[in-house]
Amino acid sequence: MRRLTWSDVTPQPAWLNRRQLIAGAAALAASPALARIEAAPSRYSTDAKPTALEDITSYNNFYEFGTGKGDPAKYAGGLTVDPWSVVIDGLVDKPGTYDLADVIKGQPLEERIYRFRCVEAWAMVVPWIGFELAGLLNRVGVQPSAKFVAFETLVRPEEMPGQKSPFIDWPYREGLRLDEAMHPLTILATGLYGEEMPKQNGAPIRLVVPWKYGFKSIKSIVRISLVDKMPRTTWNMLQPSEYGFYSNVNPKVSHPRWSQASERVIGSGLFGGRQDTLMFNGYEAEVAGLYSGMDLKANY
Amino acid sequence: MDGVNRLARKVPTWVVYLLGLVPLGYLIWGAVAGGLGPDPVKAIEHALGERGLQFLLASLAVTPLRRLGLNLVRFRRALGLLAFLYVALHLTAWVWLDMGLRFGEMATDLTKRPYIIAGMVGFVVMLPLAATSWNGAIRRMGAVAWNRLHRLAYVAILAGVLHLSLLVKVWTVETLVYVALALGLLAVRLVPKAGRARPAGV
Numbered sequence: 001m002r003r004l005t006w007s008d009v010t011p012q013p014a015w016l017n018r019r020q021l022i023a024g025a026a027a028l029a030a031s032p033a034l035a036r037i038e039a040a041p042s043r044y045s046t047d048a049k050p051t052a053l054e055d056i057t058s059y060n061n062f063y064e065f066g067t068g069k070g071d072p073a074k075y076a077g078g079l080t081v082d083p084w085s086v087v088i089d090g091l092v093d094k095p096g097t098y099d100l101a102d103v104i105k106g107q108p109l110e111e112r113i114y115r116f117r118c119v120e121a122w123a124m125v126v127p128w129i130g131f132e133l134a135g136l137l138n139r140v141g142v143q144p145s146a147k148f149v150a151f152e153t154l155v156r157p158e159e160m161p162g163q164k165s166p167f168i169d170w171p172y173r174e175g176l177r178l179d180e181a182m183h184p185l186t187i188l189a190t191g192l193y194g195e196e197m198p199k200q201n202g203a204p205i206r207l208v209v210p211w212k213y214g215f216k217s218i219k220s221i222v223r224i225s226l227v228d229k230m231p232r233t234t235w236n237m238l239q240p241s242e243y244g245f246y247s248n249v250n251p252k253v254s255h256p257r258w259s260q261a262s263e264r265v266i267g268s269g270l271f272g273g274r275q276d277t278l279m280f281n282g283y284e285a286e287v288a289g290l291y292s293g294m295d296l297k298a299n300y
Numbered sequence: 301m302d303g304v305n306r307l308a309r310k311v312p313t314w315v316v317y318l319l320g321l322v323p324l325g326y327l328i329w330g331a332v333a334g335g336l337g338p339d340p341v342k343a344i345e346h347a348l349g350e351r352g353l354q355f356l357l358a359s360l361a362v363t364p365l366r367r368l369g370l371n372l373v374r375f376r377r378a379l380g381l382l383a384f385l386y387v388a389l390h391l392t393a394w395v396w397l398d399m400g401l402r403f404g405e406m407a408t409d410l411t412k413r414p415y416i417i418a419g420m421v422g423f424v425v426m427l428p429l430a431a432t433s434w435n436g437a438i439r440r441m442g443a444v445a446w447n448r449l450h451r452l453a454y455v456a457i458l459a460g461v462l463h464l465s466l467l468v469k470v471w472t473v474e475t476l477v478y479v480a481l482a483l484g485l486l487a488v489r490l491v492p493k494a495g496r497a498r499p500a501g502v
Contacts, residue, residue, distance in 0.1 A: 052338075054338070055338035058337065058338055059338035059339055067469075069337070070337065165470075167470045167471050238469075238470065254412070257413055258409070258413060259405055259409060259412075259413070262402060264341060264398070264400075266338050267338060269340065273400030273401075
């Protein structure tokens, strides 16, 4: 992995300035200024330096707003994220429609600085704010027959112009095996860089599974279902030979159309070159045990 | 139409070259001034590839347009060479900026990845076209052989849209338009010319 140096970091005055501008603009518009979210540091954070806020918020795959990387930043502004509720159903003791505040209630917020690896072979480092999905699942009570967790993104074509595309069967769906969902690295994120989740990054609440390709980390979640069978997932439905259910970052298993051996680092400029991709995106020590005895080539 | 043809005859070909280089200048400006977004490498790579495809389509539109009465044949060489320039730069961007000169990985890609193979085929078949684009080559080869060789442009455009189609993760209207234009421009060449009545003695 290429060593990140201080030159990779957006200078603090620069991003502080941006925040002051944003805060100033917000105050002028007499709307509540972005509040800094209190979050504890985490032992799961990487010491790699985070990608600049501007890059994290302007380079997104969020096809609900269009297929271009800049489309989410351009079109997500109109998304209504308050009020927001999440349906939690299936094999749980306390199913129901939970208001967002209720979903978050009592969950300890942490800052998790995670490596993020897209299946398209680019990478970032993102300082998420969130809590462990296990905390929520334990609160709603997972029944013994539950084996998988299925997630769905909001469908609201009038606010999500990309959903007018007929090429994807909306809603966007993702899923995890229950043990993956209960793993302490798996979080529901509600913010990044110390502030509320930007809409283009999956506001108000999204999944982050750092050892899997980015498309597994579903955005703007409205439904979490505990189920006994492997759920259908959007990219797998589109191209089953290319996107498996597991989709763990694995430099030794190529995507049929491109290699996964290396990745480009967003923010490293024109001549940044590539760095080697790490097994499980660098989280091998934490998660390899989940897959012991499994053929990772067959279960890509 | 005659008016347009008369006007086209007055436009020197260097104007086409110059206009064709504007997007390149714009890209270089963006790269230097930092206006290409968070991933300038992909932005450059995509822009170069797309321009290559567009100029190739433009050069292949010349013959069908001529059958409709619009004669732009004097600009065809410029369009073809601009296509070659952009495709060559696209390849350079991949080798150098995107792959960071990781030749081992690129060699694997060239044997395993259909979209890379298709793209490379497109580039390779354009080489003899660029190499024989000067008047002397046409004279030496003879018009018949030269024309036959330059049918490789059909292979190039097919390889180009195949490269694009294999590369995209989901179909978009844009991709479908490129594929439709390429297939359309090739299909009209299958329409026999017999329908065109030629005045006697011409």
